[in-house]
Amino acid sequence: MTPIIEARNITKRFPGVLANDDVSFTLNKGEILAFLGENGAGKSTLMNILYGLYSSDEGEVKVRGNSVDIQGPSDAIELGIGMVHQHFQLVPVFTVAENIVMGTEPTQFPFSWFAFGLSSGIVALLSFLGAMIGLNNVGQWLLAALAGGGIVAGSYLLFYLLGRISSQKAGVYIPVISAIGITGGVVSALSQGMPGQIPLYIILSILFAAASYPALRVLATALDRHTAARRIRELSEQYGLVVDPKALIEDIPVGIQQRVEILKTLYREADILILDEPTAVLTPQETEELFEIIQTLVDRGKSIIFITHKLKEIMSFADRVVVLRDGRVVGETTPEESSRGELAEMMVGREVSLVVDKEPAEAKEVVLEVEGISAEDDRQQTVLRDVSLSVRYGEVLGVAGVQGNGQTELVEVLTGLRTATAGRFHILDQEMTNASPRRITELGVAHVPEDRQRVGLVLPSPVFDNLLLNTYYKPPFAKRAMLQFDEIHAYAHRLVEEFDVRPPNEELLVESLSGGNQQKVIVAREFSRPIKLLIAAQPTRGLDVGSIEYIHRRLIEKRDEGTAVLLVSVELDEIMALSDRIAVMYEGEIVATVDADKVTRRELGLLMAGSSLDTLKEA
Amino acid sequence: MTEEKQGLGLFKSRIAAWPSWAKLVSVAALLGVIVLVSKWLILLLLVALGLWPILVLLGLGILGVVSTRHGGWPWMKEWLGTKLKPLVLPALAVLAALILGGFVIMLTDNAAYQAIGAGQVGKGIGLAFKNLVRAYVALYQGALGSPARILSAIFRGAIGGEGLKPIMGAVRGPSDSLVQSVPYIFAGLAVALGFRSGLFNIGAEGQIGVGWLVSVIVGFSFPSLPGIILLPMAIIAGALAAGIWGALAGLLKAETGAHEVITTIMFNYISFRLSEWILCGPLENVQGTCRTKDVVPAAYLPKFLDHPVTMHWGFILALLAAAATAWLLFKTTWGYEMRTVGTNPDAARYGGMNVSRTYVLAMFLSGLLAGLAGVSQGLGLTHNIALGFSAGYGFDAIALALLGKSNPVGVVGASILFGVLRAGAARMQSLAGIPTEIVQIVQSLVIVFIAAPAIIKAVYRLKDDGDESRQTVFSRGWGS
Amino acid sequence: MRKYTLISILLVALVLLSGCGPALPEGCEKGDLKVGMVSDVGGIDDASFNENTWAGLERADEELAVCAKFIESQAQADYEKNITEFAEQDYDLIITVGFLLGDATAKMAEQYPDVNFGIIDFAYDPPIPNVAGIVFNVDEASFPIGYLAAGMAVEQDSDDPQVGYVGGMQIPPVEQFIVAYEAGVNYYNEQHGTDVKFKGVYVGDFEAPDQGKIQGNSLIDEGADVIMGCGGKTGNGGLAAAKERGKLGIGVDVDQYNTLPNEKDILITSTMKRLDNAVYSVIESLINDEFPGGGLYIGALANGGVGLAPYHDVDVPEDLQQEVSDILNAVEAGELDTGW
Amino acid sequence: MTAQAQSIDIPKATELSRKDLVIAVLFLILGGLIxxxxxxxxxxxxxxxxTDQILGDLFSLASRSTLYTIGSMSILIGGLRLIRALDSLKSVLTWGGIFLMVFGFLVWITSGTKLNITGMVQSMLTAATPLTLGALAGILCERAGIxxxxxxxxxLSGAFAAVAFAGIFNNLWLGLLCASLVGGLMAAVHAVLSIKYKVDQIIxxxxxNILAAGATRFLNLRLLEPSGLSxxxxxxxxxxxLLADIPIIGPILxxxxxxxxIMLILVVVINYVVFFTPWGLRMRACGEHPRAADTVGVHVNLMRYVSVTLGGLIAGIGGAYFSLDVVGAFEDNMTRGQGFVALAAMIFGNWSPVxxxxxxxxxGFADAIQVKMQILRPILPFLNVYIPHEFLQTAPYILTIIVVAGVVGRSRPPAEEGKPYEKQ
Structure with missing residues (x-):
């Protein structure tokens, strides 16, 4: 049997990076093929090539045995390839149905025929009355056109009711008729007062015909929201993917958004589905559901490629695994033939231990005391509800939770970047509720922000500027509001060396650094101040293993120096490895706070999915 | 840092050792001397400007002689390359814009069309070209004078014993160009400062009017004050008023998120309407003139030379303002805040900066600089304000800031270029009958070519060396 | 390499351009009287002062041994510079247009005592020896026209006769028209015991025909029967409204019957302010060595400087025509106060 | 299942928001003034x-008692807002109150005289025409993300082209057509600069804008006026x-x-196209989330080119309004910033055609009332002066600032507006 996809020797270069280096693989019908690899191993690039978002520099792709050239997503869709992107490609202000049908919308004829009949009527009448009879009053034309339009509209309606023209066909025919007519009409109208300029009329006719057909084609097709909703409901039932077609994307949770993404591919009748890191934003329970859905899809004859860096998912789930590292295929195996350890080694290229050595924490006095904080997100929805927690000197409090459960807002409130609508918090016994970021920073609070590029760095500025982002105004960097560049450069140079920022040049623009080194700049800035409390949000997101290790080591160092650490992360492993205590957030609330050594992954997963401690114990 | 200090460094460290009174006295003395000889310095500057092609050729010659000691042409090429690199793209953009403008002039030549219509195609094309050359020669001479005339004037002045009079006439062009560039420099700095802070101040035109009006009001309201008090007072009052007018837009943005592009445009219209009322109403000096009283002479920005050279101290003020803006932006914590807010307001907030305050401050300073443009016009040239004062400096300033890459030095250069174009336009109109708006067309083309260097690079087949500095991004959507 | 070639070409071109030296052709015949005109910020095509003045210069250029040039001012700060431009080129006469240039003209006249100046719509007190003020007693023409308009309004709508105007900016040369116009309407009311109302709008802009039209319409909505468009292009908008609504209109400055082809059939007449004639005769007087330096050229009914355009398509009753011409005579003789 | 979680919404803090306070105080002050x-x-x-120009007097009101009623109602509404009573009817009351106050102002202006109300509506419609056409142009561009x-x-270029080509072809309708085309051409330049060359879209x-201002005047002076085509x-x-004979609305509509x-038709058509056709759906997606559109096979940049150019075609017609429709001639800078007011109208209208x-x-109303005040010349009590018309003329601009500042409700621009789309 020919494989449904066969990719040979795919190579893709980006400036300075070889993203895919001679990658080959095959996908068979009804198979679940997993691509395993670290961030930056080239998985997403490969999939984007398959989906036509990138074009490969070398290599060829065969689909169902035919060599194909996928120029863009529409080609991929044509070939039956559908892709669920890591970042959902959904328009937040559109409804579920609109998102699903966009690009291949069901249409109907608008205004129950009248408008188009009308335009055809205008046609006929303008051309005949205008040119032949020689009426010279535009109002008379229009009135006549209105009457004629009614007649033509009526006759169209009659045809339609008699079933002689289907809606789809009418959407083509009528614009054609109308375009010809409108052209004639307008040209004859224009010809009033300048008789005899034949070439001009010819040009105008061509112009109008060329312009009016596409315009009328657009006008002649209205979105058929009923059919769309019906089709979606049918698909939902068929595959067990329940969604409300009329809900707005921005109002539904990510799990459902992912269903919408899958429905999008199914609606296009894709039989090859590419899922790019589908579980990154899901709770363990939602992940289970997703796997069930995928199983259903495979049962109905779809073939699946899915991308992950989570070993567990592969072991439980994939038929075959392709491991990528640095853009190359480093191995191909099946879960049965291989162990988690082997896969991990293949993926990273060396033996890794994600366990951080650390001493047990010594509980000391409280640094951060949060009491009943609530806050709203940018859309004025309450997303943080009555959160209380405390962090002490020398301990790491991990905040676990699936992304989007209020952690972002919690960190923003604690660092002064967002207003709390209720509750208060103290840092070092001083009330800091809704204090300015500056006051909070000056108290000795460091903040490693979640979105380092948007919030933590000024990308088009040099490294030394970024190293001073929250100390620029203090001596010795500034004297009487004048920046002291000698001091600044010396300081920056020292930090760059100390924190091993590569390349070690403080004059470089931050945007030219790699993600890991950008994060090092932030860490250097935040850790080299005298700090009492460190708030780190997703400190290792998107970094390579080496950088992750480095940052983890630095964090624990800080804790051992006696700093209080509040660590927010969606990576369960990271939380478990670093935290002394763990607070779990769900839907903006803290559902439980537990000691790190007294809880299992499974329990945490359940908590993250909204179970309470009590139910856990019962279970 | 044990290395021996040499030359300037040594000099600096010696001066640093002086007692502070000695520093003050010496600075004052230096300033005094500069003021005393300023008349001659300015005259020298104008003559040099008029003779620049000769000076450049002379300089190239000297460079050529020097280069023989360093290995000749390759060394000279490299030296020129490093010095001129940042000028290449703007120069080519201006050149391309002038060439395109030339095509526009030729294509709209009625006389040529008439000739072509009469069947004399060759003559028509020749005529169009002749008219174009005439127009551009007039443009050049109106703006920078004619070197031949300047040389002969110097000759007549020095040897013929006619004194300064002929030279004054000969350097009128360069002087006009610089005088025209004064409001451009201020307004360009205003917009550039806004750009650096992430604000797009289209309201400079209105702010210019406010500054102009207020400085003139102060200038005639206190006739008994001595100039040493009155002049600074009028300048500061005008600048502050315009700053506050500008800060309103900043305040609106900071407090409500109203996009400054819309609000500043609206403030422009409001200030135009109100100034119409105030000029033909309460402040009208003589019934029927729609003009305020004249500023007392004590409040004039002094002129350096006699008529017809109109160079006044506003030019020096403008240069000082450019230096101050550069210093503020790049050497102070305020500037650091403004630049950070301009490139990434989220990071600025994270860094503990007060973004709202910075917006207000930046709009205040921007308005203040724009106001100085009006002040320099009011106290330096017209000495009053009348209906129809608006000259579009505020809108051209956008182009200037872009052309100068929002860098004060660049803005000064671009302003002088625009001053040159504008000063020459009048001569071009009077001699060749080309409407002055050709300058506007050329200006907009210059912006296009500067903002989209890819076009210029494609036209001149330059290598894309990818060293374009990132452009400030304003379009973050309206409101919120 | 290419860059350097280009730059050197540019350099050489510039040197050549500047080196072309003083032998720049001016387009003037030798011996011609050189006359320059400096416009105000309205520009040479403002459908008003500047355009009409330039028409006079052009006529002189064609008919007399005169070489006429103009510079448009873009801003208040340009006035002195532009006058200097002509003065330095040894022009014989410089016409500055509009009261806005009053200041600059006075200053420059002092700088260049050998150059003659003429300024439109402005008179100096005390006079300056080399400047001739060119002023117009527009009110002399506007007053009878107000009377005429009132008469026509009664003719059109005897229940509620109203006369309106659409003004540009509220500045003295415009007010001069309007004040006398209103006085004329009131005079009609006195004479005939009618109650012709007088109302109007200033648009605040000389170049806003769209606003002029909307506001003219608004006036007509409130009952105006005769509209005077007074203020460049804005006024023309007011006349367009009158045309569209079937009302009557009155033009200004020139016989707008000839300049507004769209509205000509509703124009009763126009209040003419013959800037072109005035300028032409000032130039002529300079040629004849009779330049009224230090004095005034006054355009009045008596010398044809102002006047009524002929009646064209609109029928004006015989008796009204008679009354108007009587008033014209009375005004010319100084027997009637025009209110200005 | 998870849908339930969405419905849980904790009631908002009970404090009076600053916006509410501002509105309440404004109502109290304005009510007092009335x-x-x-x-x-x-x-x-x-x-x-x-009155109506055909029907004569429509209705009349005793001005003093009307003003007293309206004034006290405004104060009542302000008070209600202050004590947070009838919160659910908040927006209805606010808008109703604004309407009442505006009407009260009209009554005061008209007091003791007559006001032609149909004429005023027609002026509004006329004044709104270029603004609406401009706003439609803006909507097409910005909904697509430019x-x-x-x-x-x-x-402005449309206004010029209308006259130039109407003169050349000696046909007004062809002038209108060419105005539209030239507007589209300018838009295409904007599109190429901002899509292909990724020039900042505001720049x-x-x-x-600068080019149009310079070029139209230059060409006008150099070509149009000498050739007598102006x-x-x-x-x-x-x-x-027939339809025009319907009382009151006939003459207006x-x-x-x-x-x-054309404007009225386009409002309906564009509204339909943007919100009810597949093309509109894709176009809006390009402004909200271009990558999502790209992944379903929509050619984002092509869509943007088309949208922007279409916008320009409409703006060109808006320009023709100034020249061909009003006076039949081109004047320098005859749009006088109406394009910017159109921009404000677009924002105020929340990027929707209607x-x-x-x-x-x-x-248009703000402008019309300003004109009426000049004509009817009401005298301010105590000060005994007419309001200078220059003050009144600032009304539309102040209104725009108030709108943009979000005092009367926030608008939400397309999310990805202003960002060039790169296919990676």
Whole structure:
């Protein structure tokens, strides 16, 4: 049997990076093929090539045995390839149905025929009355056109009711008729007062015909929201993917958004589905559901490629695994033939231990005391509800939770970047509720922000500027509001060396650094101040293993120096490895706070999915 | 840092050792001397400007002689390359814009069309070209004078014993160009400062009017004050008023998120309407003139030379303002805040900066600089304000800031270029009958070519060396 | 390499351009009287002062041994510079247009005592020896026209006769028209015991025909029967409204019957302010060595400087025509106060 | 299942928000002012008569008692807002109150005289025409993700082209067509600069504006005026028989100049296209989330080119309004910043064609009332002066600032507006 996809020797270069280096693989019908690899191993690039978002520099792709050239997503869709992107490609202000049908919308004829009949009527009448009879009053034309339009509209309606023209066909025919007519009409109208300029009329006719057909084609097709909703409901039932077609994307949770993404591919009748890191934003329970859905899809004859860096998912789930590292295929195996350890080694290229050595924490006095904080997100929805927690000197409090459960807002409130609508918090016994970021920073609070590029760095500025982002105004960097560049450069140079920022040049623009080194700049800035409390949000997101290790080591160092650490992360492993205590957030609330050594992954997963401690114990 | 200090460094460290009174006295003395000889310095500057092609050729010659000691042409090429690199793209953009403008002039030549219509195609094309050359020669001479005339004037002045009079006439062009560039420099700095802070101040035109009006009001309201008090007072009052007018837009943005592009445009219209009322109403000096009283002479920005050279101290003020803006932006914590807010307001907030305050401050300073443009016009040239004062400096300033890459030095250069174009336009109109708006067309083309260097690079087949500095991004959507 | 070639070409071109030296052709015949005109910020095509003045210069250029040039001012700060431009080129006469240039003209006249100046719509007190003020007693023409308009309004709508105007900016040369116009309407009311109302709008802009039209319409909505468009292009908008609504209109400055082809059939007449004639005769007087330096050229009914355009398509009753011409005579003789 | 979680919404804090406070205080102050106007600005027994030009007097009100009623109602509404009573009817009350106050102001102006109310509505519609067309142009661009600050420039070039080509072809309708095409051409330049060359869209728009201002005047002086083509005539009003005879609305809706009809049709058509057709769906997706559109096979940049150019075609018609429709001649800078006001109308109308139209009507109203005040010349009590008309003329601009500042409700721009789309 020919494989449904066969990719040979795919190579893709980006400036300075070889993203895919001679990658080959095959996908068979009804198979679940997993691509395993670290961030930056080239998985997403490969999939984007398959989906036509990138074009490969070398290599060829065969689909169902035919060599194909996928120029863009529409080609991929044509070939039956559908892709669920890591970042959902959904328009937040559109409804579920609109998102699903966009690009291949069901249409109907608008205004129950009248408008188009009308335009055809205008046609006929303008051309005949205008040119032949020689009426010279535009109002008379229009009135006549209105009457004629009614007649033509009526006759169209009659045809339609008699079933002689289907809606789809009418959407083509009528614009054609109308375009010809409108052209004639307008040209004859224009010809009033300048008789005899034949070439001009010819040009105008061509112009109008060329312009009016596409315009009328657009006008002649209205979105058929009923059919769309019906089709979606049918698909939902068929595959067990329940969604409300009329809900707005921005109002539904990510799990459902992912269903919408899958429905999008199914609606296009894709039989090859590419899922790019589908579980990154899901709770363990939602992940289970997703796997069930995928199983259903495979049962109905779809073939699946899915991308992950989570070993567990592969072991439980994939038929075959392709491991990528640095853009190359480093191995191909099946879960049965291989162990988690082997896969991990293949993926990273060396033996890794994600366990951080650390001493047990010594509980000391409280640094951060949060009491009943609530806050709203940018859309004025309450997303943080009555959160209380405390962090002490020398301990790491991990905040676990699936992304989007209020952690972002919690960190923003604690660092002064967002207003709390209720509750208060103290840092070092001083009330800091809704204090300015500056006051909070000056108290000795460091903040490693979640979105380092948007919030933590000024990308088009040099490294030394970024190293001073929250100390620029203090001596010795500034004297009487004048920046002291000698001091600044010396300081920056020292930090760059100390924190091993590569390349070690403080004059470089931050945007030219790699993600890991950008994060090092932030860490250097935040850790080299005298700090009492460190708030780190997703400190290792998107970094390579080496950088992750480095940052983890630095964090624990800080804790051992006696700093209080509040660590927010969606990576369960990271939380478990670093935290002394763990607070779990769900839907903006803290559902439980537990000691790190007294809880299992499974329990945490359940908590993250909204179970309470009590139910856990019962279970 | 044990290395021996040499030359300037040594000099600096010696001066640093002086007692502070000695520093003050010496600075004052230096300033005094500069003021005393300023008349001659300015005259020298104008003559040099008029003779620049000769000076450049002379300089190239000297460079050529020097280069023989360093290995000749390759060394000279490299030296020129490093010095001129940042000028290449703007120069080519201006050149391309002038060439395109030339095509526009030729294509709209009625006389040529008439000739072509009469069947004399060759003559028509020749005529169009002749008219174009005439127009551009007039443009050049109106703006920078004619070197031949300047040389002969110097000759007549020095040897013929006619004194300064002929030279004054000969350097009128360069002087006009610089005088025209004064409001451009201020307004360009205003917009550039806004750009650096992430604000797009289209309201400079209105702010210019406010500054102009207020400085003139102060200038005639206190006739008994001595100039040493009155002049600074009028300048500061005008600048502050315009700053506050500008800060309103900043305040609106900071407090409500109203996009400054819309609000500043609206403030422009409001200030135009109100100034119409105030000029033909309460402040009208003589019934029927729609003009305020004249500023007392004590409040004039002094002129350096006699008529017809109109160079006044506003030019020096403008240069000082450019230096101050550069210093503020790049050497102070305020500037650091403004630049950070301009490139990434989220990071600025994270860094503990007060973004709202910075917006207000930046709009205040921007308005203040724009106001100085009006002040320099009011106290330096017209000495009053009348209906129809608006000259579009505020809108051209956008182009200037872009052309100068929002860098004060660049803005000064671009302003002088625009001053040159504008000063020459009048001569071009009077001699060749080309409407002055050709300058506007050329200006907009210059912006296009500067903002989209890819076009210029494609036209001149330059290598894309990818060293374009990132452009400030304003379009973050309206409101919120 | 290419860059350097280009730059050197540019350099050489510039040197050549500047080196072309003083032998720049001016387009003037030798011996011609050189006359320059400096416009105000309205520009040479403002459908008003500047355009009409330039028409006079052009006529002189064609008919007399005169070489006429103009510079448009873009801003208040340009006035002195532009006058200097002509003065330095040894022009014989410089016409500055509009009261806005009053200041600059006075200053420059002092700088260049050998150059003659003429300024439109402005008179100096005390006079300056080399400047001739060119002023117009527009009110002399506007007053009878107000009377005429009132008469026509009664003719059109005897229940509620109203006369309106659409003004540009509220500045003295415009007010001069309007004040006398209103006085004329009131005079009609006195004479005939009618109650012709007088109302109007200033648009605040000389170049806003769209606003002029909307506001003219608004006036007509409130009952105006005769509209005077007074203020460049804005006024023309007011006349367009009158045309569209079937009302009557009155033009200004020139016989707008000839300049507004769209509205000509509703124009009763126009209040003419013959800037072109005035300028032409000032130039002529300079040629004849009779330049009224230090004095005034006054355009009045008596010398044809102002006047009524002929009646064209609109029928004006015989008796009204008679009354108007009587008033014209009375005004010319100084027997009637025009209110200005 | 998870849908339930969404419905849980904790009630918001019970404090009075700053916006509410501002509105309440404004209502109290303005209500008081209206009472003062009623008490001292009108004479007892004076009536305000509203008329129609065909039907004559429509209705009349006793001005003093009307003003007293309206003033006290406004104060009541402000008070309710202050004590947070009837919170659910908040927006209805606010808008109703604003309407009442505006009406009260009209009554005061008209007190003791007559006001032609149908004429005023028609002026509003006329004044709203270029604003609406400009706003439609803006909507098409911005919904597709390209900021359009160049409406002004497109309209101005359209105004010029209309006259130039009407003169050349000696046909007004061809002039209108060419105005549209030239507007589209300018828009295409904007599109190429901002899509292909990724010039910041505000800068590229500014370029269009400067270029249009310079080039139209240059060409006008150098080509149009010397050739005598500058006054080709005027598009007359079109009267639709029968329909125009309907009282009151007939003259308002069915007897208008062509651009007004075109504007009304376009508002309906564009609204339909943007919100009810597949094309509109894709186009909006390009402004909200271009990558999502790309992944379903929509050619984002092509869509943007088409949208922007279409916008320019409409803006060009808006320009023709100024030249062909109003006076039949081109004047320098005849759009005088209406393009920017159109931009404000677009924002106020929340990027929806119908919304933009309503906003434009509001600006038209501000202008119309300003004119009426000049004509009727009400005298301010106590100060005994007319309000200088320059002050009144600032009203639309102040209104725009108030709108943009979000005092009367926030608008939400397309999310990805202003960012060039790169396919990676």
């Amino acid at each position: 009472l003062v106007l009623g008490g001292f600005g009108t004479q007892p027994g004076e009536r305000a008569i509203f 900021i359009n600050i160049a409406i002004e420039g497109m309209m 590229s728009g500014t370029v269009i 006054a080709p005539g005027q598009l007359g009003a079109i009267r639709i028989p 069915f007897e208008n100049s062509p651009t007004v009809f 919304g933009g139209f309503l906003a434009a009507l509001l600006f």
